[in-house]
Amino acid sequence: MKNKFVSVLLMIMVMTVSACGRSAEDTEAPATAGTTETEEVSDSVTEEQSMAAATASTEDVTKESASTVEVKYDTTYLKEESGVYTYSLKDESVIAKYNELYAEAFEELIKSNEEDSSFMDQSYIPSNQAVSSNLLYRDTKEEKVVKTGSNFEMDYGFDILNVGYTYVDLDSDGVFELIFGVLHGSDPEDDYVNNFERAYALVDGKPIKICEGGCRTYYYLGSDGCIYHCGSGGAAYNGIWRVHFDASGLKGAESVDWGEIGFVEDEFYGYWERPVHVMGPITDLDEMAKLPENSISDEDDSGFYDEWEQRRVKIDWVPMGEYLK
Secondary structure, three states, rough: OHHHHHHHHHHHHHHHHHHHHHHHHHHHHHHHHHHHHHHHHHHHHHHHHHHHHHHHHHHHHHHHHHHHHHOOOOOOEEEEOOEEEEEEEOOOHHHHHHHOHHHHHHHHHHHHHHHHHHHOOOOOOOOOOOEEEEEEEOOEEEEEEEOOOOOHHHHHOOHHHEEEEEEOOOOOOOEEOOOOOOOOOOOOOOHHHHHHEEEEEEEEEEEEEEEEEEEOOEEEEEEOOOOEEEEEOOOOEEEEEEEOOHHOOOOOOOOOOOEEOEEEEEEEEEEOEEEEEEEEEOHHHHOOOOOHHOOOOOOHHHHHHHHHHEEEEEEOOOOOOHOOO
């Protein structure tokens, strides 16, 4: 009897231990599965975070690259020979196409020449000491005319046959802008023949004037693909701006009478109450020129000026006489 009782007791103990083992296994299994699921979620989150970080990094690099990209003019027609750079557009199909598109600009050129030339014939009273206008000064004692001021008509001598023109894609967007210059300068020492003082762009298919200047404010093309603007407001304010053209903001704009639109100032060397070098974007040159870090020496100013002047390319103008035929 005793042995039977012991046997039954042992069987109960074995069953209890087995049940406990199975219970422990059942309890541990969900815990293991739960850990695996957590790891998978964690891995997924980490992967998403990495992708987001990579995307953000790429966007930052893209933004930085976009902000540092220089917009230059199309140099397809810029040729170099023995160190001398010349912009020469001779493709007759391109010239004929844009002559038609810019017909209104040529009409304005002819009209402004006629209007400004009419001042040359104004009457005056010989008994008066002098009569002046914004264009002319007449010394009535000697009855001679002296030209004063600064505008495009004066630089080409009121002779429309002394005007040259060509087409340049100033912002490399596939559409050419029209620039005007002078074929022969009055002073052999002056390099005005390689400047452009008047320019037009097509906005919604219509030409608008984007710059108007004279011998004190003009533009030239650089051998580096950049555009340069020379300006002088007197001895204390003068220099050269490196600029680029941006037509994106010209929708709805009107032609300028003087000055420019669409040109963005990227850099300035010159004298603005003192020698300065200002890096752009230039929003307020008066204020930026006052910053100590933008001051340079007279020697640096002269060196930079000479370096930028040497980048001026020769322009092979199309004579206005060709257009008038």
